[in-house]
Amino acid sequence: MYKFFLTVLLFIVSTQVQAFDAAAGKVTGKVMDAVSKQPIEYATITVLNKSTKNVVNGTITDGTGSFVIKGLAPGNYIFKIQSLGYQEYTINTVSVQKNASINLPVIALVKQENVLQGVTVTAKKPLVENKIDKMVFNAEKDLTSQSGVATDLLKKVPMVSVDVDGNVQLAGSSSIQFLINGRPSTAFGNNIADVLQAIPASQIKSIEVITNPGAKYDASGLGGIINIILKDNHAKGINGNLSLTAGTLLQNGSFNLTARKKNFGINAFVSGGARLRSTTSNTVDRASIDTLNKTNVALLQSGTSRFTRHGMQSGIGFDWTLDSMNNISGGVNYNLFGYAGSGFVNQTQTTTDIMNGGNVLSDIASFSNSNGGFHFHNIDANLNYKKTFAKPDQELDISLNSSFGHNHGYSNSEQFLVPSDSKFFGTQNDNPGTNNVHVLTVDYTQPITSKIKFGTGGRVTLTDINSTASILSLNNNTGNYYFDSTQSNHLNYHQQVYAVYSELSFPVGTLFDAKVGGRYERTEINDYYSNAISQVKTPGYNTFVPSVYFIRKLTGNSTLKISYSKRIERPSYQDLNPFVNTSDPKNISTGNPYLQPQIGNRYELSYNKQINNIGSFMVAAFYRTSNHDIQPYVVFYPDYTVGDSVFTNVSVSTRQNIGLEKNIGINLFSSIDVSNALNLRTNMFFYERNTINALDPGYNSNSFNYHINLNASYQFKHDVAAEVFGNFRSARNEVQGRYPSFTTYSFAVRKQFWNKKGSLALTAVNVFSQYLDQRTVLTGPNFTTNNLRQIPFRSIGLNFTWKFGKLEFKKDDNTKPDSGGNGLDNG
Structure with missing residues (x-):
């Protein structure tokens, strides 16, 4: 039964995917240093829809400074080019026609003066972010739980309460679906309290609380869903923490x-x-x-x-x-x-x-x-x-x-x-x-x-x-x-x-x-x-x-x-x-x-x-x-x-x-x-x-x-x-x-x-x-x-x-709204 269901579903989805790829355009370009004329590797290319300012695509340059953006629908776009230690470069209008292939002029980046090295610069996040269908508790900002475990953090999350034995309730209900990085685990099918008390708080990046999950989420859990996000790092090079x-x-x-x-x-x-x-x-x-x-x-x-x-x-x-x-x-x-x-x-x-x-x-x-x-x-x-x-x-x-x-x-x-x-x-x-x-x-x-x-x-x-x-x-x-x-x-x-x-x-x-x-x-x-x-x-x-x-x-x-x-x-x-x-x-x-x-x-x-x-x-x-x-x-x-x-x-x-x-x-x-x-x-x-x-x-x-x-x-x-x-x-x-x-x-x-x-x-x-x-x-x-x-x-x-x-400068992506265009977050 489920094999037939999956076959039909994948067929429908793949058919739609092929239909939307048919008229896509392609943009290529190259990024180099304005003075040395050397190619710049790992430069970030961000593509925004000019009318909505939404981020629609992006990539990074290779060892020769080249990049390729595929699958752009006909329309007008803004291209932003960024690289560590260089001033940002913006192309305000790139017009893409149906099935077009566009080769941009060479992009020359100018170095910034007095750039601090080895530092990460990020916008300040609030402790609690409230989105359309979930709350996000940014655990990294909490101090008293730094030497504790997951249950110590959960005590501070809105709608959540924890008893002295580590049993968790969400909005007054102990019927909760627990996830780690958005995925289920058999570990939570046994003693949830023991599992939560074995996860160091220092390992947790954030906790997402979904009291009224949408249709996309699994239906189990009367109280809702608690998703524990563990720490990760997307910076280039080798990074870590102890x-x-x-x-x-x-x-x-x-x-x-x-x-x-x-x-x-x-x-x-x-x-x-x-x-x-x-x-x-x-x-x-x-x-x-x-x-x-x-x-x-x-x-x-x-x-x-x-x-x-x-x-x-x-x-x-x-x-x-x-x-x-x-x-x-x-x-x-x-x-x-x-x-x-x-x-x-x-x-x-x-x-x-x-x-x-x-x-x-x-x-x-x-x-x-x-x-x-x-x-x-x-x-x-x-x-x-x-x-x-x-x-x-x-x-x-x-x-x-x-x-x-x-x-x-x-x-x-x-x-x-x-x-x-x-x-x-x-x-x-x-x-x-x-x-x-x-x-x-x-x-x-x-x-x-x-x-x-x-x-x-x-x-x-x-x-x-x-x-x-x-x-x-x-x-x-x-x-x-x-x-x-x-x-x-x-x-x-x-x-x-x-x-x-x-x-x-x-x-x-x-x-x-x-x-x-x-x-x-x-x-x-x-x-x-x-x-x-x-x-x-x-x-x-x-x-x-x-x-x-x-x-x-x-x-x-x-x-x-x-x-x-x-x-x-x-x-x-x-x-x-x-x-x-x-x-x-x-x-x-x-x-x-x-x-x-x-x-x-x-x-x-x-x-x-x-x-x-x-x-x-x-x-x-x-x-x-x-x-x-x-x-x-x-x-x-x-x-x-x-x-x-x-x-x-x-x-x-x-x-x-x-x-x-x-x-x-x-x-x-x-x-x-x-x-x-x-x-x-x-x-x-x-x-x-x-x-x-x-x-x-x-x-x-x-x-x-x-x-x-x-x-x-x-x-x-x-x-x-x-x-x-x-x-x-x-x-x-x-x-x-x-x-x-x-x-x-x-x-x-x-x-x-x-x-x-x-x-x-x-x-x-x-x-x-x-x-x-x-x-x-x-x-x-x-x-x-x-x-x-x-x-x-x-x-x-x-x-x-x-x-x-080695840490890098990093900007919060303020151009991409949580709404996906209409104020609604699919989680």
Whole structure:
């Protein structure tokens, strides 16, 4: 099916491409030094449409100073010629006729006087850029996160909040599609929090946030898309940077190297991080009612756990400009993430009689030891082809991304009665698996007029997952472990998603610019769970995802935007896997193979104003609904059977389609330059959440949630800067309870040296308290659970950064608007 679809799509696109190439013209020329008469290599030729001033083409000169520009449509053009150390040369009018071949006179460039060598000159970028369908957080400008990890940066991004464990929410939703450099990875299919905490902040160039993705984007992720852009360098020659951080809690480092000559560039990087071994204390107090036996059961667990986390990323990529209209790029990355921990718990369980005045029927004391871990490694490979045309904004993109992942989880647990010290429970779990994803994408954009643009394309996503859980259980009679076939599990999960889309950008008179689109996705699933009660074929389903954007440019450098998009969240294989984790026999977790996908609708109204020489202000209001909303759900059982084993007084946690969730909220962001040295910024997010519980009618939830952060930075002199950041997140309410609030704060100071190529930064996080206290309260039919965790959070780190290589003068391209001619950005 998908092969036929791709064949037809590529045929249509190639036919259109050939039609638009038929009448193209060609311009040749040569650039030389005005005095020495020697050819100038690597001179940049930029071609602009004379009427719209849009950049339509460009190239660089070869070793003889010559250049060729092909594929120019009939019309008038401006040619700009630039080279390091020379004055810019402009040809105001070059008229190109149909099928014409024009040879320009020799272009002689005049040297500039007093040119500084080895310096990069760029225009100042704002910290946050607000575009038609996304926000861009320029992470390189942030100071307090320099020695941290990706989650430290995400705390500062508008619409984004991060809890103390590194779990991320976007506009109040944890259903997020994460990308790295615009591409998916199997790494995010496992533990997203661990992956994000293993990426050094020094490796990140920017973070793109797309709350209402257009039809061009994949439909998954109710909250939207977060795209992490890693650092790169397009300067000629050999360039690189090194970053090393030593800290009391976190250590990380990164190294980037780029080599570019003429039209070919290659880049390589390696980065990694580790969270040093630390101890977390944990207390659980659960009160439950056994309505059948008329008893109350009080369970108290108290213990500590020690864990460590590590991660590493490496990769090599290339970028090859075949000519002025054709580019090929690609790369291969290797990623490795994991964690390991161990701990012990002291436990008492007291059972009292409801009917006879609370008489104590039993009082059992025990303690348990446990250890476990998870390791994941994968290879990501990508190959991309991009073709541009003489007509502005006409382009074809074809990309193939493959990710091959291997994971291995393990856990061991044993329990002993007190004071006899006799072992009465033990389990050992070994869980290897594979996760492979292949994505083929074709996108084509065709400008109909200078202000109307049509886009179309398609995508095929193939996901194959295999996982085996081998469980050994303790035989209380012999003291030996045996293979427990009733708890062991094997799964095969295969998912295919076929998608096509189209979108149209156009002005509506002089009122506003619009972009409307639709995306159709077909999902096919073939899955097998060895210990499911019955193998039920998951039916395929169709999803139509519309999106609408309206933007109006107002006076005073401000914009108003209204947008809508529909989204889908397919349950992950971890959510579906019915494997029962009994490592803590009083708190069991399992998957749910009968989960349905969530369907979300999101509406947004936003206003953005850029205040010249002062700063910027943005406000965004949203309303989102989520049907078949998936949330963690806990059910209390007096007796729970798993295979041949019966567990008593147990809470079972799984993922369920709760019902309907509604969210309405507002985000405020501002950045103000109080003076040339002092900058203040704030990010505030408030939303009301209403959950209608279809599983347990009457246990609905209404809550008000918010998070606020403040940031101040001061440039003492040209090479010393300081920054302070404070962040507060309110308690988060789900359908069954209240998850804790928390406060973090950090200080940083940075000293630059070696002509600003080197720097040292000292960062301190929560220096006045070693732990964060996290209290959780969960309530359901016949039980209430109070949980307190004390998480080590205080951290002091020292970061060293060094940039090396020959750097060049570089100008921001102010001639090419974000709009592509009509104020709309295709992302």
